[in-house]
Amino acid sequence: MADFILILSIISIWIAVFESILIMGGAIVFIRKQNREKATVPVNLEEFPTVTVMVPAHNEELVITATVEHILQMNYPEHKMQVIVVADNCTDNTAAKLKALQASESYKDRDLFILERTGTGGKSGALNDAMKHATGDWICIYDADAAPEKNALLFLTQKAMEDPEKYGAVFGRNKARNRGQNFLSKCINLELVTIQRVHHTGLWQLFKLGTIPGTNFIIKRALMEEIGGWDEDAITEDTAISFEIMRRGQLIALAPRAEAYQQEPEQLSVYMKQRERWAKGNFQVVLDNIHHLFNLSSWRIKLQVLYYATSYFWFLIAIIISDILFVVNIGYQAVSLFNPAVVSPFQFQGDIYVFLVIAWALMYFIYVLQINLALATDIGQSNTQNFILSCISYFTYAQLFLVISAKSFVSMILDKLIGREKKWYKTQRFG
Structure with missing residues (x-):
């Protein structure tokens, strides 16, 4: 039985490695094509189409002014951009x-609508209420801490205009503005860059497959x-809406x-609460x-x-099982140095255990490789510090995914068993 479990874990790890290599191949092709094209x-x-930018904000007094100013200062025709900011159940000065x-002199003539809301439904409820006042052909979403670059909205709509019949939504890149703050924020930065410069580009290049990231995206108002x-019962409303878009035969570009x-x-x-949600x-x-x-x-x-399913169930279970087998075996081997009579409960035939170690080594190599491939495509990020960080983050930051996923799965099961109400958690801001 132990051999069967170990072999299954090894096969799962190899499949995960193959998937990563395939996506990296797609990302390389995409990046090479992008580098040959001139950004215009x-x-x-x-x-260009009319756009309603919507910003849900719950107790965001620390960041909301800067966010809205960034939005209003974007390079987009003023008469084609409506901005709706939802002060959602705020108890502060948002x-x-x-x-x-x-009321300021700079923005008094802009189409800026402030919606003070006391309803339920969290972010989804706030967006649904804001959509009732939307006038744009497209809806653009930014979180309350966003700082879009000047041409962000222009590039989103420009992509949409390439195939307005097929593209139901378009999403961009989100970057960590506090990436150098501490070890945690540096690791999050590596994760963000890798997901967006490897996974997103690879999946789009290979399969024209995209997923709404929750902020910095546009979607057709008629489609919404x-x-x-937005589904007010969904904890991750962005992923839920992505499936709804694809069900209608539309692509997320x-x-x-x-x-x-x-x-x-x-x-x-703060990180654990956000990622568990x-x-x-x-x-x-x-x-x-x-x-x-x-x-x-x-x-x-x-x-x-x-x-x-493979990312959150199959590969996760395989890695947890293989980790347990590895740690238990190491522990028993250490004890057996002092007491040879102690024998591990997991006994493997032949070189099966060696194959597990090889699979792990390859998975680690692919992990470091894809991070550094992503860093190499982002100006100023490919440096010695980030390379060292990519090597050690696997044994530290990346392992949090196992803990977070296990806790979240148990929490979800308990929600269903005892009928516990789902709660939307707002990420704490730091000003």
């Missing part, structure tokens, strides 16, 4: 700061109205030059959509379900 900023923007900004708005900075957690407790939401999305593997849904939906 159109002079005449009159043909609404007051927004009103002061609205057809869907019925990648616009890699549309960049926005965001604030990442600087404390482990994400993992729990993604577990639920997988369960809600697993039936697509067995019906006539498009192959992209099936592939997306498989991608999430």
Whole structure:
């Protein structure tokens, strides 16, 4: 039985390695194509669509003024951009700061609408209420801590105009603006860069597959109205809406030059709460959509379900099991040095255990390789410090994923068993 479990874990790890290599190959092709293309900023923007930018804000007095100013200062025709900021159940000075900004000489003539809200539904509820006042052909979402670069919205809509019939949504890149704050924020930065410069580009190049990231994206207003708005019961509303878009035969396109900075957690407790919510939401999305593997849904939906299912269930379980086997064996071998009579409960035949070590070594190599491939494509990020960090983060930061996923899965099961209400957690800001 121990041999069978170990062999299954080894096969799973090899499949994960193959998946990573495939996605990296797609990312390399995408990046080479992008480097050959010249980024152009159109002079005449009159043909560009109208856009409603919506910003949900719950107790965001530390960051909301800077965020809205960044949005209002973007390079986009003023008469084509409506901005709606939702002061959602705020008990601080968020609404007051927004009103002061609205009344200022610089922005008094802009289409800036402040919606003070006391409803339920968290971020999804705030977005649904804001959508009732939206007038743009496209809806753009930015979180309350976002700092979009000047041409971010322009690049998003420019991508949408390439195929407005097929593209239901377009998403850009999000970068950590506090990446150098401490060890945690530096590791989060490596994760962000890798996901967006390798995973997002690779999946788009190979399969035209994309997922809404929650901020710095646009979506057709008519499509959102057809869907019925954001799911107020979903913990990760962005992933849930991505499946709804694909179900309607629309693609979620990648616009890699549309960049926005965001604030990442600087404390482990804040990080854990944020990521546990994400993992729990993604577990639920997988369960809600697993039936697509067995019906006539498009192959992209099936592939997306498989991608999430393997990442959050299969590969996770395989790594946990192999970790347990490895640690237990090491422990028993250490004890046997002093007491030869002690024997590990996991006895393996032949060289099976050696294959596990080889698989782990290859997985570690791929992990470091894909991080440094991503860093090499991002100006100023490929340096000695980040290389060293990429080597040690596997044994530190990356292992948090196992803890977070296990806790989130147990929490989700308990929610279902005892009927516990789902809560939306707002990430703490640091100003």
